[in-house]
Amino acid sequence: MKNRLLKSIILGVVVMGLAWACQPPDELPIIPKISYNRVEFFDQAAGSDSLVLYINFEDGDGDIGLRSTEDSYPYHPFNYIIDADRRLVYFGETDYKLPFYSVPLVVSGGQFRPLEKEKLFSETDTRRPFNCEQYEVIKFNLDNTGTNTEIDTFFIQKNPNNNNIYVDFYRKVNGNYEFLDWASVFSTTGCGTNFNARFPIFDTDNLGKSLSGTLRYSMLSAGFGIVLKKDTFKLKVYIKDRALHDSNVIESPDLTLDNITLN
Known part of the structure; x- marks a missing residue:
């Protein structure tokens, strides 16, 4: 039942592109910290559009990232x-x-x-x-x-610990921001996709060492242009490390697809 419902929606699956730079910062806290960098939108003539989020991160013991195959406790679904x-x-x-x-x-x-x-x-x-x-x-x-x-x-x-990056969308309606539930946009049973997902371990050799850099997270969907259109929206984001520490929550500034489109 679930698979048929998933195939009936037009939202694309969430995928990730990752880029990072590792530096040896001194005495960073072991709880990850992130800051907003930018968002870019790529309007594809055919196929799913791409909304790309860049966030800066730092983590004192480098225990961030989950393998796609890690579904055992405490990362079980x-x-x-x-x-x-x-x-x-x-x-x-x-x-x-x-x-x-x-x-x-x-x-x-x-x-x-x-x-x-x-x-x-x-x-x-x-x-x-x-x-x-x-x-x-x-x-x-x-x-x-x-x-x-x-x-x-x-x-x-x-289980929220099954993912390690969490992205919520908020759309401005009559001057107020309202949560945009992507899982229910094209599905009455909530069987669509949201944009919580995983980024992998950057480098197993760096586990236990301080890390900082920039994370590039690409979200694909045929629904961005349909749902957001000319609307103003913003993102709220946080990440989680392997020890299940939540980072701080960051917010993007007000965004429109027109203002962040690169092609």
Whole structure:
């Protein structure tokens, strides 16, 4: 269900281009710090347009970046939701005992093993009709042979630590900025894409060493020109290091596509 919905929207997938310069600054804090550099827009005649964000960064121990294959705890995509009787919560089923709890689980041979103690998720049943924010369609092995599998739709809580760069768009409407939810722009079930993603480890040899430089993050979408048009908008951005420290949040100045277009 989810894959069909994803294919129905016109937003392109998020991709990244990265450029950095490493320097040996002295006594930088281990919590990453960022500052705004600039935003550029490339209007493509065919295909997805490109909005390119440049941010300056510094980090005292250089532990920034995630490999694309790192999906194990604590960088896993989501937590499962269980009920008060520790039963997994499925889409469409109602026979559950409140409250609900959130817990990261490993599924192996049909057994679910928690990776940490569950945390209270909700005292009430907050489930809505199918949407990509609350549900995940999962195929897993019931045994260790790889042949006995089951597909089901689970109630989940997305893990923010699965990404390390977070970009929110705000559009000015009647003089006030309003959050622009890209995941819902072309999808009534929130199954579009947003622009939170990953940048990779710059250099494994620099892990544990101070780093500073400029990060170039390219976002592709056929929807920029359609949704933003002549509007004024701005971005709010922060990054996260491997130790799960959040950087400061930065804001761009007021932007329009016309003012930042390079071609």
